[in-house]
Amino acid sequence: MPEQSKVIHARDYRWEGVPLKAYKTDGTHFRAITRQTLLGADEDERALGHQTRYFEIAPGGYSSLERHQHTHTVVILRGQGELILGDALHRIGRHDCIYIAPQTFHQFHASGDEPLGFLCIVDRERDRPRLPDDDELARLRALPGVGPKVRT
């Protein structure tokens, strides 16, 4: 079957026909995250080398603190948060665009009253995330700004 172009209509941060999944990866640590894979899931849109996912983190929730060789392109769609990115802590908000380079530790935190929702684009073929080892964790926890935000 040939590739089919399509429009996926959105309403209130849900996309028509796209399943809402609890985000879970064995061995990672996270809280209160959902995922919708908008384009490039499994056998869909094979001409696409990348996947477009929408993640939403409930207020007070956070993503796994991890790094990997593959990159992330992130665009925030709603809410506010803080991002551990390498050795720095950034405030992030609507439409901010984030590049996560290879092997950069990162962790998203939803702050404020609204969920933190963002698009995250990744290569279809990618390596598994790595959690920090004890030395890396100790180093991150000692960083000003970053340290108090670290969740594992």
Next chain:
Amino acid sequence: MPEQSKVIHARDYRWEGVPLKAYKTDGTHFRAITRQTLLGADEDERALGHQTRYFEIAPGGYSSLERHQHTHTVVILRGQGELILGDALHRIGRHDCIYIAPQTFHQFHASGDEPLGFLCIVDRERDRPRLPDDDELARLRALPGVGPKVRT
């Protein structure tokens, strides 16, 4: 120099440090479009196989009617519009997600009072767009719904 992670803050559909460019491609036909390349421009973020661009079409404006082998992943950030996509005309609005498969004719039209703004993700290496030839144009113009919207 190693790849650098970064946060590009947004405000009112402009991204910090990202130049705003008039969108122009030799031999194509379009009206009232600006472009900001958020990630993956030229020598930036070489680990990224794709580019993330933000386009904005002024009310009443439209993009070139074209097709190409490379794909588009599009997410609308603001405004409303109509999209010629293959043989169909779609109404599009905020957060709608669009997949444009290889060789599918497409043309974005901004309707309503607000600009139509959208993210468009493409492979870094890609072929040049092709305009419709006379036969293809006649065929598109004869399609119900699509025909009256065609602009060249």
